[in-house]
Amino acid sequence: MCRNVFVPKTNPKPGCQPKPLWLTFDCLSNIKRKQKAWSRYLATRRAVDFDFYKVARNRANENVRKAKKEYEKLVASKAKTEPKHFWTYVKSKVKSKSAVSNLMKPNGNLTTSDKEKATVLNDFFYQYQYTFLRLYVALVRPHVEYGNTIWYPHLKKDINAVEKVQMRATKLIPDIRHLSYEERLKVLKLPSLTHRRRRGDMIQAFKILKGIEDISYERFFTVISTNTRGHNWKLAKPRCNTSFRLRHFSQRIINDWNNLPVEVISSKTVEAFKISIDRHWNQSCIS
Incomplete structure (x- = not known):
């Protein structure tokens, strides 16, 4: 393929991690100065070099805190217009990465590829489309209703905002998504929130x-x-x-x-x- 011929390949160094999204050129420069100051102190063990390192360390830490704060404010201000940046930042803060484990196919064997996993999940939810509703009732609705006795929405905008959660859940069922919300509740035998x-x-x-x-x-x-x-x-x-x-x-x-x-x-x-x-x-x- 042309990609293999003309696109250069690089082999990342072991342990090489991508740079944080908030890391600016000034932050990187201050961090390098701190590291050089520490190396100099380890070589000389002089008090004056240690004092120089502390100044560089404090400046670098303050610069890092400021850069993080400014980046988070920027991401928050653009969360609605540019949600991709928001979720990219959230993903960068998650340390554990989990994937869909192997699933059992109808013949009893386990899936061996992502395509097979997607096929098994698609067949399952297509044949048992109301499974999602049961998951909503068991897992989502309790969170929506948590603390209702204390926080009870009475403004129309708040009532509608909460009700839209269930509206969206009932509309994900293909067979009844064309019905009105009230009709979907009757079919599913669900009361309104x-x-x-x-x-x-x-x-x-x-x-x-x-x-x-x-x-x-x-x-x-x-x-x-x-x-x-x-x-x-x-x-x-x-x-x-x-x-x-x-x-x-x-x-x-x-x-x-x-x-x-x-x-x-x-x-x-x-x-x-x-x-x-x-x-x-x-x-x-x-x-």
Whole structure:
């Protein structure tokens, strides 16, 4: 081939590593001065040479720190317009490199090349396209929902930003990607993340009020006794002067909690409560 004839080849030295992305000409010059100063001190063992080395060392270290900081600021400022530089820098910081291990083919033998690995993975996900959905439910969604009781998005832009994670996940399934998001949720029998946050609030309130959590419910709620229709665990809703207070866990759950029927509130276990509230809300949606 022409490449083998006309393109010169080089053999890198053993242990030769590529230069860091942040390394500038000034940094390299200062590092070389430091190394020369150290070599001179090792040869003479004079105090004056050691003092000269310390000055060169401090100057080199300061130059390196400054170069790293400026490069990271540059990468961060261009992360949206030039993401390639961002991921290149991230990759350079990862010390361990992992590859896809050998996979078992349908005939029971292991793959021997990257092409065979790609074929096995492609066949697997094509035949079991809903496997990705199960992975999303098991691995991704818990991270999206982590800490919802504390951080509960109420601004529309934040709600949409979180919901887009599940929108994207459901659209990766080829058979239903042409449907709307609501239709995809119905086909997959998935609730929206907004609904799951609301449901999670009810479950946490149930745990606190029924003593399942080792927390005194008086710290969050005031239970009121009433002769009106409903259950005996209705909560008082104090006046809120700020929207921040209104969105707090102890405030935002009160309306939903007070509207639950007796058969849901009287559940004996958390699992029974989950089943009862799902049945109640599903019937409410149908009616």
